[in-house]
Structure formats: structure tokens, C-alpha cells
Amino acid sequence: MKNNKDLPAGDHAGPLMADVARLAGVAISTVSRALTNPGRVNEKTRARIQGAAMQLGYTPNALARGLRVGKSNSVIVVLPGPLYYGASQIIPQVLSGINAALVEGGYHLIIANLDRGEQSERHVLDLAFGGSVQGVLILSSAVPEVDGRSLSQAALPIVSLLHDLTALDIPSVVTNDREAVRGATAELIALGHRRFQYLAGPPGDYHDVERYAGVLEALHDAGLGEDAVLRSGGIDYRHGFRIGVEAAAEYHGLATKPTAIIATSDDMAISFMSRVHQAGYKIPTDLSIVSFDGSAICDYCWPPLSSILQPVEEMGRRAVSLLIERINAPQCEHSERIIVPSTLVRRDSLAPVAGSMALF
Amino acid sequence: MKNNKDLPAGDHAGPLMADVARLAGVAISTVSRALTNPGRVNEKTRARIQGAAMQLGYTPNALARGLRVGKSNSVIVVLPGPLYYGASQIIPQVLSGINAALVEGGYHLIIANLDRGEQSERHVLDLAFGGSVQGVLILSSAVPEVDGRSLSQAALPIVSLLHDLTALDIPSVVTNDREAVRGATAELIALGHRRFQYLAGPPGDYHDVERYAGVLEALHDAGLGEDAVLRSGGIDYRHGFRIGVEAAAEYHGLATKPTAIIATSDDMAISFMSRVHQAGYKIPTDLSIVSFDGSAICDYCWPPLSSILQPVEEMGRRAVSLLIERINAPQCEHSERIIVPSTLVRRDSLAPVAGSMALF
DNA sequence: TTGTAAGCGTTATCAG
DNA sequence: CTGATAACGCTTACAA
Numbered sequence: 001m002k003n004n005k006d007l008p009a010g011d012h013a014g015p016l017m018a019d020v021a022r023l024a025g026v027a028i029s030t031v032s033r034a035l036t037n038p039g040r041v042n043e044k045t046r047a048r049i050q051g052a053a054m055q056l057g058y059t060p061n062a063l064a065r066g067l068r069v070g071k072s073n074s075v076i077v078v079l080p081g082p083l084y085y086g087a088s089q090i091i092p093q094v095l096s097g098i099n100a101a102l103v104e105g106g107y108h109l110i111i112a113n114l115d116r117g118e119q120s121e122r123h124v125l126d127l128a129f130g131g132s133v134q135g136v137l138i139l140s141s142a143v144p145e146v147d148g149r150s151l152s153q154a155a156l157p158i159v160s161l162l163h164d165l166t167a168l169d170i171p172s173v174v175t176n177d178r179e180a181v182r183g184a185t186a187e188l189i190a191l192g193h194r195r196f197q198y199l200a201g202p203p204g205d206y207h208d209v210e211r212y213a214g215v216l217e218a219l220h221d222a223g224l225g226e227d228a229v230l231r232s233g234g235i236d237y238r239h240g241f242r243i244g245v246e247a248a249a250e251y252h253g254l255a256t257k258p259t260a261i262i263a264t265s266d267d268m269a270i271s272f273m274s275r276v277h278q279a280g281y282k283i284p285t286d287l288s289i290v291s292f293d294g295s296a297i298c299d300y301c302w303p304p305l306s307s308i309l310q311p312v313e314e315m316g317r318r319a320v321s322l323l324i325e326r327i328n329a330p331q332c333e334h335s336e337r338i339i340v341p342s343t344l345v346r347r348d349s350l351a352p353v354a355g356s357m358a359l360f
Numbered sequence: 361m362k363n364n365k366d367l368p369a370g371d372h373a374g375p376l377m378a379d380v381a382r383l384a385g386v387a388i389s390t391v392s393r394a395l396t397n398p399g400r401v402n403e404k405t406r407a408r409i410q411g412a413a414m415q416l417g418y419t420p421n422a423l424a425r426g427l428r429v430g431k432s433n434s435v436i437v438v439l440p441g442p443l444y445y446g447a448s449q450i451i452p453q454v455l456s457g458i459n460a461a462l463v464e465g466g467y468h469l470i471i472a473n474l475d476r477g478e479q480s481e482r483h484v485l486d487l488a489f490g491g492s493v494q495g496v497l498i499l500s501s502a503v504p505e506v507d508g509r510s511l512s513q514a515a516l517p518i519v520s521l522l523h524d525l526t527a528l529d530i531p532s533v534v535t536n537d538r539e540a541v542r543g544a545t546a547e548l549i550a551l552g553h554r555r556f557q558y559l560a561g562p563p564g565d566y567h568d569v570e571r572y573a574g575v576l577e578a579l580h581d582a583g584l585g586e587d588a589v590l591r592s593g594g595i596d597y598r599h600g601f602r603i604g605v606e607a608a609a610e611y612h613g614l615a616t617k618p619t620a621i622i623a624t625s626d627d628m629a630i631s632f633m634s635r636v637h638q639a640g641y642k643i644p645t646d647l648s649i650v651s652f653d654g655s656a657i658c659d660y661c662w663p664p665l666s667s668i669l670q671p672v673e674e675m676g677r678r679a680v681s682l683l684i685e686r687i688n689a690p691q692c693e694h695s696e697r698i699i700v701p702s703t704l705v706r707r708d709s710l711a712p713v714a715g716s717m718a719l720f
Numbered sequence: 721t722t723g724t725a726a727g728c729g730t731t732a733t734c735a736g
Numbered sequence: 737c738t739g740a741t742a743a744c745g746c747t748t749a750c751a752a
Contacts, residue, residue: 014489014515016745027723032747042721057513062490063427064745067728072423082459083443083452086656092443092452099442099474108483111471114459123468129374130422131729149417155374241656274660296446296601300634302662376729387739392731402737424729427744491745 015056024052035060066131074108075323076133078124078151080141081116085238086267088293090312091139094161097316098137105324107134121146128154135323137161140207143168157326161319163206164337171326171336173319177207177292180308180342181214182221184290185262187344189222192353193260193288196229199247199268201237208234211264211292230258233268240267248275251287259353263291266298269305273349277302284351294345303348310342375416384412395420426491434468435683436493438484438511440501441476445598446627448653450672451499454521457676458497465684467494481506488514495683497521500567503528517686521679523566524697531686531696533679537567537652540668540702541574542581544650545622547704549582552713553620553648556589559607559628561597568594571624571652590618593628600627608635611647619713623651626658629665633709637662644711654705664707675700 021028026045034041034049041049052058066072077098083091102109112127113120124144127133128151136151138144140162144151151158152168160172188196198215201208212231219228232250233243244267251257251272263269269291273283283289283303291298294309318338381388386405394401394409401409412418426432437458443451462469472487473480484504487493488511496511498504500522504511511518512528520532548556558575561568572591579588592610593603604627611617611632623629629651633643643649643663651658654669678698 014491018745028745029724029747030722033722036747040721045721054508057509059486059489059509061427061745062486062492063423064728065747067421067423067427067730068745068747070728082456084449084456087447089444089449095474096442096444099480103475103477103479108472109474112468114455114469115463117463119463120459120468126419126422129419130425131374132422148414149419153417241660244660270657271660274662274664277662297630297657300601300604300631302634302637304634378729388729389731389740390738393738396731400737405737421729424744425731427746428729428731430744 014061015058017058017060019056020049020052020058023056024049070131072108072132072134073106074110074133075102075135075137075320076110076112076124076127078136078138078141078144079111079113080139081238082114086240086265087270087295087297088237088240088266089295090162090293090310093312094139094316097313098161098320099316100313101317101320105320107324116141116144118146125149125151125154128156135159135327137319137323138163138165138170143170155330157323157330159319159323159326161315166335166337169335171322171338173315173322173338173340175310175315175342176339177210177342178214178217180344181211181262181292182218183214184306184308184344185215185218186221188260188262188288188290188350189218189224191260191288191351194224194228194353195256195258195260197247197251197258197261198229198231198233199243199261199263199265199272199291200231200233201235201264203234205237207237208264215262229262230254233264237265237267240265241271244268244271244273245275248272248279251276252279257287259287261287261289263289266291266293266295266305266307269307269349270297270301273301273305284349285354288351288353289349290344292342294342298345298347301349306347306350307345308342309345311340315340374421375418377418377420379416380409380412380418383416384409430491432468432492432494433466434470434493435462435495435497435680435687436470436472436484436487438496438498438501438504439471439473440499441598442474446600446625447630447655447657448597448600448626449655450522450653450670453672454499454676457673458521458680459676460673461677461680465680467680467684476501476504478506485509485511485514488516495519495687497679497683498523498525498530503530517683519679519683519686521675526695526697529695531682531698533675533682533698533700535670535675535702536699537570537702538574538577540704541571541622541652542578543574544666544668544704545575545578546581548620548622548648548650548710549578549584551620551648551711554584554588554713555616555618555620557607557611557618557621558589558591558593559603559621559623559625559632560591560593561595561624563594565597567597568624575622589622590614593624597625597627600625601631604628604631604633605635608632608639611636612639617647619647621647621649623649626651626653626655626665626667629667629709630657630661633661633665644709645714648711648713649709650704652702654702658705658707661709663709666707666710667705668702669705670702671700 136158232247294307298305496518592607654667658665
């Protein structure tokens with residue numbers, strides 16, 4: 001039996017600032033000042049108010065305050081989709097960096113989507129347009145849009161992370177996908193490898209485009225043609241394990257086999273290795289493998305997996321400082337691209353091609 | 361050069377309901393009705409208003425609305441800490457289930473913490489006490505508390521997930537940690553194993569207490585004593601890989617070796633296997649291993665890892681429906697415990713003890 | 721240093 | 737069916 005049916009605020013039973021004021025014997029505005037701007041109030045009354053607030057367990061209503069001051073001190077982080085993929089935990093890791101930097105800067109983080117369905121998209125836009133947040137961090141995905149509204153229309157600073165959106169005039173923090181893969185491929189070539197299998201992400205995907213371009217560039221630099229590489233996979237990264245399994249079957253069926261695998265995620269590499277082992281091949285004796293992401297688990301694979309390590313935490317931090325900068329100085333400044341380089345971590349999965357007299 | 365320095369609402373430049381009203385030539389209250397309660401307004405005017413809103417790209421201010429109605433349609437999910445651990449992606453997976461169920465029920469999800477530091481804790485409490493959310497889902501951790509405030513004081517429905525908090529009168533959705541481990545241990549015993557090494561989580565941790573109890577119960581049931589099991593590890597689950605590495609070293613140093621390993625997370629099992637392999641032991645010939653979590657990666661381990669699979673998605677869904685139930689009917693109802701059973705997925709890491717004439 | 725009062729953008733009540 | 741008008745809980749000129 002609720003007896004507060006006439007209170008619009010419903011069941012939020014907590015004490016109000018008015019209650020604190022009454023208990024402390026001061027005006028409501030004094031309470032406000034004491035709480036948000038101590039120093040502009042007599043120390044003695046301040047203490048009394050503080051005490052009253054504690055005693056009542058008072059918490060200011062964030063909505064009311066936000067409505068009044070138009071500052072939420074919150075930043076919304078837009079995720080690319082569900083967090084669960086496989087061994088590659090780029091997004092969770094980058095979130096770590098983001099969180100640390102945000103908290104350090106006095107901002108709060110809000111995640112309002114774990115998928116990119118219509119409902120979630122709408123929620124994100126509502127928060128952005130509704131004044132609940134002061135900035136947006138988009139993770140490895142496109143700008144949220146629904147019902148003809150687009151986040152880019154909101155008068156909010158936006159920063160993109162892991163995905164280059166500078167073409168849309170959104171400052172972006174990315175890694176050197178292309179260069180890193182080119183370097184790794186070049187290294188394989190130097191080890192004597194001449195035939196490659198590339199485990200791809202979805203066609204057209206930013207990362208896949210960049211990484212594949214890296215492979216081709218390295219081949220080109222070495223005077224090799226595109227036919228030196230076989231493309232496998234090509235579906236969503238979240239099916240990484242499946243891609244690896246299928247690519248392994250493909251490998252097994254080939255008459256002339258590649259001697260080196262370039263996987264675009266650790267998941268792909270891990271499941272590929274597993275199936276190839278089961279079929280009796282030896283790594284790195286029969287084939288070498290390099291992948292992308294640098295998951296913690298690479299160290300515990302069989303054999304330990306060479307992988308291109310993305311400096312995820314740092315990328316997160318950089319993105320946050322870029323965003324905070326924009327929040328404090330919204331006046332234009334052309335969009336910026338920050339590149340944080342990834343580096344190949346060499347482990348046992350990498351070796352000179354069998355029977356080659358590689359360069360050492 | 362901003363010229364709106366006198367507007368408290370600051371830079372939130374979006375159109376207001378008043379603008380829509382003006383454009384549509386109606387009163388502001390009519391706009392409100394048309395938008396939130398169509399049917400109570402003439403279809404013709406409704407359409408005109410709708411049009412005006414679209415044309416202006418109007419989005420209602422969530423803060424103002426929330427302040428007025430006290431209903432945010434949002435639920436806050438409290439995370440136990442950073443999302444990044446290792447192969448075990450229980451939390452991300454359970455989030456998936458939560459999200460799906462929440463969206464289905466018309467609720468929004470808000471995550472406001474990626475650690476359990478003071479700042480984040482405060483932010484969570486501010487959101488809860490500040491009326492920004494209508495319910496709380498606590499994931500595998502304790503009730504947020506800071507500055508003498510505790511979330512449990514908020515007049516909000518709370519549900520705990522993965523962690524039994526029924527003792528605090530908080531309805532909880534958990535799995536059968538103890539039973540599941542007891543079953544797995546019993547199975548190892550049936551395979552002839554008599555000496556075990558248990559890779560533990562932090563002492564006192566809910567999961568570790570339950571799982572270890574499961575081991576002991578199984579030993580007891582088989583007439584074996586506590587000395588049949590060696591406890592290793594015992595630090596935070598997020599250091600799972602390290603636990604496995606250290607436990608492997610310990611194993612290697614033992615004169616009489618256990619023949620079966622019971623790991624309380626896949627991470628521990630994976631790194632343990634890796635190091636034990638490097639030392640030349642064969643799994644499951646020399647030793648069997650079972651772990652907990654049922655990560656996707658278990659299928660791609662060497663050998664494929666037997667693990668206790670937690671029905672995470674379902675747990676998430678159950679927790680949400682429990683929570684929504686409470687939101688709709690806040691009147692007491694004693695706290696409930698829902699147990700969703702985990703089951704052992706048997707893979708190659710499990711075999712009869714060497715030289716045993718096990719029961720088949 | 722403190723109090724009074726206006727107003728943030730909505731929704732809900734009440735007349736018309 | 738629609739239009740004034742009073743809240744919602746808080747901050748902030750402005751006055752005292």
C-alpha cells in the first residue's frame with residue numbers, strides 16, 4: 001500500500017535537499033552551496049549541513065542537478081556489439097584504459113549498449129541528445145544512427161577509437177594495422193616463406209581492408225604477386241574460431257600448401273593451430289603462423305603464438321584525453337588522427353621455411 | 361564565440377518542446393501528450409506535431425522527463441571490476457544475456473563502472489540514489505558501498521548474479537558451483553584418480569569456497585581424506601594464467617605427483633597445461649585435468665579441455681526477469697535463490713589414471 | 721555569509 | 737480535445 005500516489009517522483013523515497021536544510025536550520029540554497037561550493041559558506045554552518053546530510057543519508061538528485069547545470073560529467077562509450085568473442089579481448093582491454101583515464105579526469109563512464117540493435121541505438125541517441133552526457137567515445141564501429149537521427153548531429157564532441165573516422169571529420173585513435181601487418185609479412189618473407197594463407201575478417205571491414213593491404217604491400221615490396229596469398233575466412237570477427245577451423249580444413253585440402261599463415265585475429269590463429277595439429281602438421285616445422293591482437297593467451301598456446309600486439313590501454317587513454325580536450329574547447333579544431341603503433345611479439349610459431357637456407 | 365553564456369543549460373543546443381509547439385502551432389502541453397500519450401490527442405494535430413518534431417530533429421530531454429516522472433526505464437549493471445581477465449569471459453557473456461533480456465523487456469542498460477574504485481563506487485551510488493535507474497543487477501561481487509552509503513539502502517530492487525547474496529536478503533541467481541565440482545571430482549575418482557591438485561581462487565571468495573567444498577565432499581564420499589588434494593594458487597581469478605604457471609612449477613617439483621588437476625578457471629588450466637607440456641608431461645596420459653567456466657576456447661586447447669560449463673546467458677536472463685518482477689511489484693516478497701546448474705563438458709583432457717584398470 | 725526567487729525542460733492536473 | 741499552470745529537485749543571480 002503505497003501512500004505517495006500523488007508524488008510524481010514516485011518511489012524515490014530518499015531525503016531531499018529541503019529535508020537537509022530543515023534539519024540544519026538553514027535555507028535550501030545554503031545547503032546547495034555548502035555541498036557543491038564549500039568555501040563560499042561559513043565553515044560552521046557547512047559542518048552542520050554536512051552532518052545533517054550524512055545523518056539523513058542524503059544524495060543529490062542527479063537528474064535535477066543535470067537539468068539545471070547542463071553538465072553531467074559523464075561520457076558515453078558506444079560499443080561495437082556484444083563483448084564476447086573469443087580470446088581477443090581488445091574491446092574489454094581498451095575499456096580498461098578508457099575507464100582509468102576517464103576516472104582520472106573526473107568523468108564518469110556510461111555504457112548503454114551491448115549490441116547495435118535498434119533499441120540500443122535509440123537509447124544511445126536519447127542519452128546523447130537528451131543531455132545526459134558530455135561526450136561520446138565510439139569503439140571500433142560506425143556512428144549510431146536510427147530514425148533518421150545520427151549521433152553526429154548532436155552538439156557533442158565525438159572521438160572514434162580503433163576505427164579511422166577522420167573522413168567523417170571525427171578525430172580518431174587507431175593503430176597502424178596496415179604497417180604492422182606489412183612488417184610481419186616482410187619478416188615471414190625474410191624467413192624464406194613464399195606462399196601464404198590469409199585468414200580474413202569480413203570484406204570491407206576497416207581492419208580487414210587495412211591488414212590485407214599490408215600483406216599485399218609486403219608481397220609487392222618483395223617482388224611477389226597477389227597470387228602468393230590465399231584468402232580464407234571473410235566473415236565476422238566474432239566467428240574467429242570458426243574461421244580458423246574452416247581455414248584449417250582448406251589448408252589440409254590444398255595440393256601445394258602455404259608455408260605461412262597470417263591470421264587477422266588470435267581466435268582464428270588458435271583454432272587453426274588446433275585443427276592443423278589434429279591433422280598431424282607441426283608448427284613451426286611445417287608452417288609458421290602470425291596473428292593479430294596480442295591476447296594474453298598467446299603465451300600459453302601450442303606453440304606460443306606470435307601476434308601483433310595492440311597497445312590497447314594506451315589507445316584508450318589517448319582517446320579519452322582527446323575527448324576531454326574537445327569537451328573543454330568545443331570550438332572546431334580540425335579532426336585529428338592519432339596512430340599508436342602495434343608491434344609484433346615474436347614467439348615460437350614463427351620459423352624459417354622448412355628446408356630453406358634462410359638468411360642466417 | 362558562444363553567445364549563449366547566460367543559458368544555464370550550456371551548450372546543449374538542441375530544439376526544445378517549446379520549439380516544436382511553436383512550429384506546430386499548439387501548446388507545449390499538447391506536444392507532450394502527442395509524444396508520450398498519442399491517442400489522447402486528435403490524430404490530425406498529432407501528425408502535425410510529429411512532423412514538426414521530425415523536422416526539427418527533436419529529442420526530449422531525458423533529464424527533465426526523468427525528473428518529472430521518476431521513471432528512467434533503465435537498470436544499472438554493477439561489474440565486479442575490469443572486464444579483462446583471460447580466456448574466461450563469464451562476465452561478458454552473462455552481460456550478453458542480461459542485455460538481450462533487458463532490451464526485450466523495454467529496459468535500458470547502464471554500466472557505470474569498470475573497476476571498483478572509490479570514484480566508480482560513488483558514481484554508481486549517485487546514479488542509484490539520484491533516481492537515474494529503476495533497478496540494480498550486481499555481478500559476482502559485493503554490494504557497492506562508499507562514504508557510509510550502501511546501495512542496499514536505496515529504495516531500489518536489487519538482484520545478485522553469480523554470487524549468492526540471499527543472506528543479505530538480496531535475491532540471487534547462481535550456479536551450482538559446489539555440486540558441479542563435486543560431480544567432476546567424483547568422476548575423476550571413478551577414473552581411478554586418487555591424488556589431486558586443486559588450483560584455487562582467492563581464499564574466502566564465494567566461488568572458491570564452494571568449489572573447494574565440492575572437492576572435499578567428493579573425496580569424503582569416496583572415503584578419501586583431505587590430504588588427497590594439494591591446494592595451489594589462491595590469488596585473484598584475474599591472475600589465472602599466473603596461477604597456472606606457478607602451479608605447474610609446483611607440480612613439476614613434487615616427488616609424488618597428483619594424477620588429476622582441478623582448476624577453478626579455464627585460464628589456470630590453460631597456462632598450467634602449457635607449462636606442463638613444456639616440461640615434457642603428457643595430458644591425459646600422465647595427468648588428467650578438469651576446469652571451470654567452459655570458455656569457447658576449451659575446444660581448441662591441446663588437448664581439448666574438459667570444463668564445467670556455466671549457462672551464463674540463461675543466468676543473465678533469469679536475473680533480469682527476477683529484477684523486472686521486483687520493479688513491477690516492489691512489495692517485499694522474501695529473497696529468492698535461483699540455481700541454474702552447470703554441467704561438465706567432457707573432452708580429451710580427461711582419462712583413466714595411468715596403469716589403472718578403471719571401471720570399464 | 722545567507723536567504724529569496726526564478727528557472728532548467730518536462731509532465732500532470734485542471735479548466736475550458 | 738486542447739491550453740494554462742503548477743510541480744519535479746536542484747542551482748544561481750540578486751538582495752539582504
